[in-house]
Amino acid sequence: MVKITFQPVSAQKPEKDNDPDKIILPQAHGRLVPIIKPKRPFPLGQCCLVLSLVVFMSGLVLASVYIYRYYFITQQQIPEDSLFHCRVIYEDLVYAPLRGRQELEENVGIYLDDNYEEISVPVPHFGGSDPADIIHDFQRGLTAYHDIALDKCYITELNTTMVMPPRSLWELLINVKRGTYLPQTYIVQEEMVVTGRVRNMRQLGPFIHRLCFGKETYRLRRRSQRQRIERRETKRCHKIRHFENTFVVETAICDRF
Template identity: 85%
Template sequence: MVKITFQSVSAQKPEKDQDADKITVPQAHGRLVPLMKPRKPFPTGLCCLAISLVIFTLGLVLPSIYIYRYYFMSQQIPEDSLFHCRVIYEDSVYAPLRGRQELEENVSIYLEENYEQISIPVPHFGGSDPADIVHDFQRGLTAYYDIALDKCYITELNTTAVMPPRSLWELLVNVKRGTYLPQTYIVQEEMVVTGRLRNMRQLGPFIHRLCFGKETYRLRRRNQRQRIERRETKKCHRIRHFENTFVVETIICDRF
């Protein structure tokens, strides 16, 4: 005979374990530790993007400040640093025009930037070309822009012939009180072209602004022997200008 029995099922549900929400991972030695949620990765890409934007912004702002300072602020010159000069001098070097001559020019003096700019209009008499000249004392350079030829010429600043901005300003302030300077004289300096210049940025912002987009050449001064031996058949042109107590005639020759 076989006896069949039934096991009673309790209606009560087993109590929920308080630790049921915890996820455990078995570890060595039978210890259970909670599983930590992984940390979010650091946004490296976003940080690199922000740094790139800062560098790009600085790359735009700094050149803009430089251009504004040297190309715009330098043009805003006080009226007491602008001069219109008319100089009477004795011409003893150019045969067709020997005697008393008059030179007219406009001078702008930039004391803070330490440079001078001279504008010479078309002369009333022949023998000289109209020109714009920049004397940059900070870089020790002079630039002649011959308007008739539409060419620029760069040479070392001749501090013997050119007064520094402060001294020239004081001289012209005294001149401004009258119409003319006392009669003065003329001296010559001869230059020869030595080659073409293509990198204009090395010349500084003031000369770069004057000569930008123009054929630009280097000049070298001739010594006394070269002046004596110079042939008159060489192609030369003259620029007469005033930046001292005397008039300077700069003779520029294309070659020896």
């Protein structure tokens, strides 16, 4: 049997032990010294990289949402029962009584969910009227005329006595969709005067903003019947003929005097 003992380490020479079977292990004085590992540096570069990726991904998501909302949704295929190509026969007994019946053609888009109408009037077969794109926004109570010949936009309050709401106009056009002509009707004149330039386009809503973006845009005010009679000889007007009711409307847009 082997006996193991511990002997403290000292400056003095230890006495010899004559026991041949004893193994002596030296023992250090004082406390145990822990092993201290060096600290790793803070991964600042990795944190900056992660933060940059988060910002980039957030911007990418927001950009995707914007593109989907303002481009893809507005340009996606519209159901056939929301688009109409119409021609209407009417009589102009005031300005062209000798011409007899006249024809007006336009494309109509009715957006029931967004509560607005979009009308496109091509170049007419007769003179005296400009091609135009028109938006009636019932949610904001505004009408926008884009005179294609002038490449200018005009904004006015929505006249609900002349413009049928989307649901009513949709029902009217559905009822005559089997034919190519609306019933013969008449024409109504209205006159607008330019009152000033529109600077803030975003207040007009997304539909009118998209129509008039990048174009000179002006506000309009309706003239009374008396004012139209007094200034008939001096006015300079551009006319747009369109229909969004059971009759044709001739909108005369005149400069200020």
